[in-house]
Amino acid sequence: MAAVEDVFSPTGLLSKTIQGFHPRQAQVDMATAIELSLKKNTQLVVEAETGTGKTFAYLSPVLLSKKKAIISTGTKNLQEQLFHRDLPALRDALAPEKQVALLKGRANYLCTHRLQQAVSHSGELSKDLQQQLVQVKQWAVRTRSGDVGELNVLQEDAAVLPHVTSTVENCLGRDCPDYDQCHLVKARKSALEADIVVVNHHLFFADMALKDVGFGELIPAAGAVVFDEAHQLPDIASQYFGxxxxxxxxxxxxxxxxxxxxxxxxxxxxxxxxxxxxxxxxxxxxxxxxxxxxxxxxxxxxxxxxxxxxxxxxxxxxxxxxxxxxxxxxxxxxxxxxxxxxxxxxxxxxxxxxxxxxxxxxxxxxxxxxxxxxxTPLSVADKFGGYVRASEMSWVFTSATLAIGESFNHFTEQLGLQDAQTLRLASPFNFSSQAMLCMPRFLPQPHEREMEAALLDIARQVVDANPGGTFLLFTSHRMLQRIAQQLEAFTDRLILTQGSTSKRELLDAFVNDGKAVLLGTSSFWEGVDVRGDALRCVVIDKLPFASPDDPLLQARVEDCRLRGVEPFTKVQLPQAVIALKQGAGRLIRDRHDSGVLIVCDNRLVNKGYGKTFLASLPPMQRTRSLEQALEFLKNTHITEATDVTDITDITENTEA
CATH class of the missing domain: 1.20.1440 (de novo design (two linked rop proteins))
Incomplete structure (x- = not known):
């Protein structure tokens, strides 16, 4: 069997079989480290910045290994992208004999028993629910997987779905009259027989929580687990251990x-x-x-x-x-x-x-x-770390945002990863020529009333100067709505506001327009991949510290104080740094991209902890002059179209 390093060489299998493949050293370094972890059953934490090609870097050694593997992603959309696009391309090139399976939580699969119940009592449902039920019934005859994600005619949160899917509480299990035809049972059987199973973090931890009380069997036993978008794990794990x-x-x-x-x-x-x-x-x-x-x-x-x-x-x-x-x-x-x-x-x-x-x-x-x-438990380190140490498996954790500066301690301590090896891989993009970071002078403090007018003025100037699209990212819905209402009076560009329709529809409209303005909060700070002129500027209203009213944050802060630990540097600052890195990561997604990141918060410059934020951001040009940033925005254009056949670039898409 070929070594991973040979597979990634200029004359290797990937170069020969995948059109447009370009090997890069960071990708080879990551793949080689994962190959070693798989052989030695160790824990490996990898921060792979945008453009390193991390998807191919972890899929290749997994495909070449003889171990059964679970790959867990941050969202269901990324899970589907991995299974339907990235994994087939690599499997055909490296290990066509390997069986792969996609497994979601039970609420994603049609329950034929509950569908029959709903149909038999449809007269008691509203007209809207009855119409949705007819669409589900028509689709149920055609579907093979039973995955309700196929139901494109319905919204993701359609009111009919709880009536035709099951939960742990209402599933009849083996007592169900439709058990032999159950779509979930079939999906689980397929996963048990597969060499590689693609899940998402919520499903992984739901099953792990069940295993803890002796019932987990949704995710089959494996020899290796790879977590993509691993920065989400501490918060998700807390939900399932509570x-x-x-x-x-x-x-x-x-x-x-x-x-x-x-x-x-x-x-x-x-x-x-x-x-x-x-x-x-x-x-x-x-x-x-x-x-x-x-x-x-x-x-x-x-x-x-x-x-x-x-x-x-x-x-x-x-x-x-x-x-x-x-x-x-x-x-x-x-x-x-x-x-x-x-x-x-x-x-x-x-x-x-x-x-x-x-x-x-x-x-x-x-x-x-x-x-x-x-x-919610204040810490999952003991439980999760103990689970990892007790297993005889290889564990790989990767994301574009895991380290604070050069240190991984915040992430590894949260998950109790005492023995993890760490690797930090910089992006191959030329940020110093492709991007500029602007921290405008003379801004009010974030909490001052004058800040709203200052943000509106910056947004107006950016939209006027930007030949492409603009993201305005906010830390609060209230400020987003206030700026959105006023901005429409200053421009004839398409204004897209989070909450007005689905995230998918907003992003499609943003990309298709090419010079639109999208206003979003937390869900748009990560997992969004827009390339080219469609996104030339990202404006962030303030440093993304969690709200002091957040009860989980309050509990963690109090816990730090009781243990004699300074809560700001231990809890609040690391979370905000990771969030800012995610938001900044929306700007440059391709080696041909260029643009400006504007952070409208003076604390980035005049507070000591600002250096921690700046050290974690890509090495862009920096300026305090908004005028200089706008000139950069006007005068730097994409001179070469993105080669859509370059799969190593496409695999960096982490759209959620």
Whole structure:
């Protein structure tokens, strides 16, 4: 079997079989390090900046290895891109005999049993839901995978999807009459037989959490795991090592109970009344919190009298529902399964009401209609690090943003990676000629009222000067909306605002227009790949420190203080540096790109910690003069079209 270094040589397999392939040293260094990790079952952390070709660098040694491997990505979209585009191209060149499989969480697969239930009771659904159900039913006859991602006629969050997919709580498992035809079961079987399984981080940690209590079997045993976009892991792992209960989950349980009364156990009228009682208590529970969506400290809010009273009514409703369901055990399998779900929810609910335990952040988040309680561990280092050390596997963690300056300590300590080897690979792009960083003079402080007018003025000047497209990235929705409303009066360019339609549609419109202005918050700071003149300038409103009101941040800060550690440098600064690196990374995505990054925050220059941010950014030209930055923007143009056949460039797409 060929060595990885030979595969990447100018006369190697990739150069011979993949049109437009150009080997680069950073790519070879990364692939060689991963090859060694696979052989020795070690932990490897790699920061591979944009343009290094990290996708090919980790796929190649995995394909050449004899080990079964799991590749985990940051998002479902990146997961699909990897499986449908990047992996087939490399597999055909290096290991055509290898079997690969795509595996998603159960909520991504059609449940034929629940579809039949929904169709049989469609008269009780709204007209919109009935129309969506017809589309699902028509597609269900054609689909082979059952992956609802194929349903392009529906939005990603279509209201019908919870009615035709399953959750851990409502899945009947082997008791399901459609078990032999279950799309999820088929996908899991395919994964068990595959040499390489492509998953996403949420699925990986959901399964790992189940393994911890002896039930995980979704992700098959493997000899190697590769995490792409690994900077997301600490926060995602925290979610799955904690507990959460939402009013939506409880509301769905109540609705299903009422439906069972109407269809299967019509003599058990008490089911209908206890379902109504739970729905009513959940409505009161939501009304005990402010109308506007927010996140808050549950330890504090759980002491408010209206919240205490509303929570007590939910507890009473759940207890009554549990008693009624228990008295009806054996009447119907869906009723038995609902009882098990009710018991589980009751256990979690009681746990989340007990907020006096240490080592956790207790917090809530609300939407217009729902509320979710969370219990999140302050650290996953012991659990995840222990899991890694106990395994006899190779673990690879890679992203364009993992290090703070030259140090990986922040990342490795969060995940408990005590024995990890680290590698930092710089981008091959010529940032000093391709890009300029501007930190405008004479700006107000970020918290001052005058900042809004200053941001609007900079945005107006940039749009006037920029021959291509512009990203305006914000740290708050409020500022985004205020600038968006005012900017339209100053330009006839297409203004695209996050939230007005789906992210996919916004990006498609932005690229197709070529000189549009897109205003976005956190989800546009990473996982977006726009090349060429379509994106020539990125404006960031301020350094992306987490909100001091964020309950998880508050808990981590308090924990640092209790341990005698300075929380700003340990928690707040590293998170902000990684976020700024992600935002800055939207600008230069190709060796032919050019453009300007403008950071509208004087703290980057006049605070000591500004040096930490600057040391983590690419080596662009720097200026304090907005006029100089605008001249650079006007006078530097792409002189050569991007070669779309260069797959090594295309594989850097991390679109989410």
């Amino acid at each position: 507990e959460a209960v939402s009013s939506r989950q409880l509301h769905e349980l109540a609705q299903e109970i009422k439906l069972l009364y109407l269809t299967e156990v019509k003599d058990l009228r008490q089911l209908d009344s206890v379902g109504d009682k739970l729905i009513s208590s959940l409505r009161d529970w939501r009304l005990a919190f402010p109308t506007d969506p927010q996140r808050g400290n549950w330890r504090e809010w759980s002491q408010h009298e209206p919240v205490i009273a509303a929570a007590a009514r939910v507890t009473e409703s759940l207890e009554l529902l549990q008693q009624v369901l228990k008295s009806a055990l054996g009447r119907h399998q869906d009723l038995d399964q609902a009882y098990e779900r009710c018991v589980l929810f009751m256990q979690k609910w009681e746990q989340l009401l007990s907020t006096d335990r240490t080592g956790f952040s207790f917090w809530f988040e609300t939407t217009a209609r729902q509320i979710t309680l969370h219990q």
